[in-house]
Amino acid sequence: MKKITALIGTQSKQATYAAVREFEKNLRQYEEIDFEYLFLGDYRLEFCRSCLNCIAKGEELCPLKDDRDTLLAKIEESDGIVFATPNYAFHVSALMKNFLDRFAYFYHRPRFFDKTCTAIVCQGIFGGNKIRRYLESMGRNFGFRSTRGGCMTTLRPMTEPQKKRMAREMAKAAGRFHEGLTQPVPPPPLFRLMMFRIARTNIKRLDDSFVDYRYFKEMGWFESDYYHATTLGPFKKAAGNLFDFLGRTVARVG
Numbered sequence: 100m101k102k103i104t105a106l107i108g109t110q111s112k113q114a115t116y117a118a119v120r121e122f123e124k125n126l127r128q129y130e131e132i133d134f135e136y137l138f139l140g141d142y143r144l145e146f147c148r149s150c151l152n153c154i155a156k157g158e159e160l161c162p163l164k165d166d167r168d169t170l171l172a173k174i175e176e177s178d179g180i181v182f183a184t185p186n187y188a189f190h191v192s193a194l195m196k197n198f199l200d201r202f203a204y205f206y207h208r209p210r211f212f213d214k215t216c217t218a219i220v221c222q223g224i225f226g227g228n229k230i231r232r233y234l235e236s237m238g239r240n241f242g243f244r245s246t247r248g249g250c251m252t253t254l255r256p257m258t259e260p261q262k263k264r265m266a267r268e269m270a271k272a273a274g275r276f277h278e279g280l281t282q283p284v285p286p287p288p289l290f291r292l293m294m295f296r297i298a299r300t301n302i303k304r305l306d307d308s309f310v311d312y313r314y315f316k317e318m319g320w321f322e323s324d325y326y327h328a329t330t331l332g333p334f335k336k337a338a339g340n341l342f343d344f345l346g347r348t349v350a351r352v353g
């Protein structure tokens with residue numbers, strides 16, 4: 100049975116919570132799932148102090164001793180993650196942002212290639228779709244396969260038309276998420292391929308004393324086409340070679 104964890108960036112149990120419940124209900128129509136509601140506010144997560152240890156030396160050297168690794172274990176045991184947040188001042192809530200900050204080292208050393216994520220955003224007026232796209236993109240940076248989630252306008256108390264719109268939006272988002280959970284992962288888009296190849300070329304110039312170098316070596320990424328196993332068509336293969344060449348040229352000039 101697939102395990103899904105919703106990481107919820109509010110303690111309010113109002114619209115965002117209702118949207119996740121609707122999402123869960125729709126997802127259950129596809130198959131039996133184990134669905135966990137994880138409220139980020141129930142965990143002790145301190146603010147990043149900007150020492151950069153996690154990024155430059157290794158996440159185990161973070162000086163903050165809190166629930167970060169408990170949250171990591173929750174992600175690792177899941178097949179799918181739902182990032183859910185209200186729109187606060189045109190961004191994710193502080194709880195969600197702090198969570199993303201504390202896991203910034205994933206952007207250097209992504210993982211979760213076998214997992215799917217999506218994003219749910221509730222807002223009073225506007226700006227939420229940009230936040231939804233931001234969360235979906237952060238998920239991709241973590242390594243997830245990211246499917247389009249949903250953004251809903253949910254003034255309190257929610258009107259009947261708003262509730263109906265939420266039901267429709269969550270039904271569509273659950274369908275896309277389920278596809279992500281069950282269908283083979285497609286080859287990367289050109290932009291992501293380019294970012295991988297250029298990052299890899301830069302990291303290849305380092306040595307074993309760098310954590311990113313050790314991670315790339317361990318993952319076999321110095322030889323692979325992309326982060327995860329994939330088949331590149333002739334066009335993307337050629338583009339990949341070009342990105343390698345460009346990366347080497349930029350590295351030489353830089």
Ligand SMILES: Cc1cc2nc3c(=O)[nH]c(=O)nc-3n(C[C@H](O)[C@H](O)[C@H](O)COP(=O)(O)O)c2cc1C
Binds near residue numbers: 189
């Ligand atoms: C601190 C705060 C900031 C907010 N900022 C925005 C905003 O910038 N744009 C917006 O459309 N709604 C904003 N809202 C409204 C919330 O996004 C909206 O009420 C949402 O439904 C709250 O989620 P909840 O019902 O799950 O608590 C804000 C609400 C709060 C409490």
